Amino acid sequence: MRTWVEVDTAALTENVRAFRHLVGSTLLAPTVKSNGYGHGLLLAARAFLAGGADWLCVDALDEARTLRAAGIAAPIYVFGYVPLDELAEAASLDLRLVVYNRETIDRLAALGAQVRVHLKVETGNHRQGLPPAEVLALADHLRRSPGIVLEGLSSHFANIEDTTDHTYARHQLACFEAAVAALQAAGHAVPMRHLSNTAATLLWPDQRFEMVRLGIGAYGIWPSKETRIAALLTGRAEMPLRPALTWKTRVAQVKSVPEGAFVGYGCTYMTTHPTRLAILPVGYADGFDRGLSNLAHVLIRGRRAPVRGRICMNITMVDVTDIPDAALEDEVVLLGGQGSERLTADQIGDWAQTISYEVLARIGGHLPRVEVPGSAAPHPGAAARAWRPPRAD
Numbered sequence: 557m558r559t560w561v562e563v564d565t566a567a568l569t570e571n572v573r574a575f576r577h578l579v580g581s582t583l584l585a586p587t588v589k590s591n592g593y594g595h596g597l598l599l600a601a602r603a604f605l606a607g608g609a610d611w612l613c614v615d616a617l618d619e620a621r622t623l624r625a626a627g628i629a630a631p632i633y634v635f636g637y638v639p640l641d642e643l644a645e646a647a648s649l650d651l652r653l654v655v656y657n658r659e660t661i662d663r664l665a666a667l668g669a670q671v672r673v674h675l676k677v678e679t680g681n682h683r684q685g686l687p688p689a690e691v692l693a694l695a696d697h698l699r700r701s702p703g704i705v706l707e708g709l710s711s712h713f714a715n716i717e718d719t720t721d722h723t724y725a726r727h728q729l730a731c732f733e734a735a736v737a738a739l740q741a742a743g744h745a746v747p748m749r750h751l752s753n754t755a756a757t758l759l760w761p762d763q764r765f766e767m768v769r770l771g772i773g774a775y776g777i778w779p780s781k782e783t784r785i786a787a788l789l790t791g792r793a794e795m796p797l798r799p800a801l802t803w804k805t806r807v808a809q810v811k812s813v814p815e816g817a818f819v820g821y822g823c824t825y826m827t828t829h830p831t832r833l834a835i836l837p838v839g840y841a842d843g844f845d846r847g848l849s850n851l852a853h854v855l856i857r858g859r860r861a862p863v864r865g866r867i868c869m870n871i872t873m874v875d876v877t878d879i880p881d882a883a884l885e886d887e888v889v890l891l892g893g894q895g896s897e898r899l900t901a902d903q904i905g906d907w908a909q910t911i912s913y914e915v916l917a918r919i920g921g922h923l924p925r926v927e928v929p930g931s932a933a934p935h936p937g938a939a940a941r942a943w944r945p946p947r948a949d
């Protein structure tokens with residue numbers, strides 16, 4: 557293999573076990589959207605189910621289809637839009653769908669099958685969903701639609717991992733609870749309520765309702781520094797999360813260039829001394845963001861090698877002057893650990909002016925995902941300390 561992704565599936569399984577310990581009997585629904593946050597859809601799904609996940613969440617029908625084709629029978633919740641002409645397939649795969657349009661409900665009802673749906677209430681994120689009054693009207697419409705069963709009510713936080721000030725998130729929570737109460741007052745049973753992502757699951761033990769939709773945390777990564785700080789401010793120990801993904805490539809060539817030589821497109825880097833470069837067969841088409849040009853480091857022989865010049869579509873140049881034994885076909889770590897060094901998704905996100913989520917989700921789906929149980933180094937500071945949930949705030 558030339559460029560590939562290794563996934564420590566045992567770490568994924570243990571992360572879900574740690575969340576199980578945290579949430580007790582609340583249903584755990586890890587999301588495997590975006591190719592399992594880059595880890596591989598099926599690898600992630602199977603590892604999570606082995607850890608005791610109750611449901612799986614996906615964004616789109618094609619992800620759910622792949623899970624079902626692989627024999628996964630667990631409940632699947634599709635929280636992204638399903639086009640009207642794909643609803644028949646969604647029903648045949650026994651998927652739970654989020655709905656917020658009458659057109660979707662009417663199309664589902666016309667199928668004559670039983671379909672369980674979840675309404676999405678707008679609580680302040682202003683992406684998918686309906687304001688509470690319209691949710692109520694849609695629930696009434698749904699009650700008159702044969703075969704369509706209202707199973708749950710959901711919403712999504714706008715501002716929980718981006719700040720340690722959770723005033724806005726608490727406002728959203730209050731809106732959500734009001735919407736539930738309004739539905740119940742109108743005679744609608746709401747068997748499942750779910751609002752929590754990873755950050756809310758970690759920070760708000762009393763607001764998990766019937767189910768939590770875990771994402772980044774199941775992959776062993778804290779949603780943000782702010783979430784980690786908010787958890788630490790409660791004075792409790794850290795949750796033992798283990799990242800699972802190592803992104804690797806190989807040295808394709810080692811070459812010497814003189815002082816004063818330009819490297820790469822645009823001549824953005826000039827060597828300041830005689831330099832040894834390693835050429836890597838990976839580039840922005842693989843998800844190695846061009847914004848990392850002249851910024852990121854990679855790991856070779858357990859040491860950091862800085863990226864020189866612009867990252868190309870399929871090729872990256874790194875400086876190995878200070879790694880004299882670097883050689884053809886050496887394993888190179890782009891993300892993850894090697895020896896005692898580690899490049900985290902958060903660090904790469906900082907370099908590329910984005911977040912860990914985007915770094916992971918954009919690792920090319922064409923790159924092979926290899927299951928390597930037990931390969932990921934323990935996360936620094938993640939010794940098996942007891943985690944107790946923070947007090948409700």
Ligand SMILES: *Cc1c(COP(=O)(O)O)cnc(C)c1O
Binds near residue numbers: 635753
């Ligand atoms: C992605 C997503 C989640 C998971 O979010 P994390 O921050 O990764 O835990 C939960 N719910 C919805 C609707 C999502 O789109």
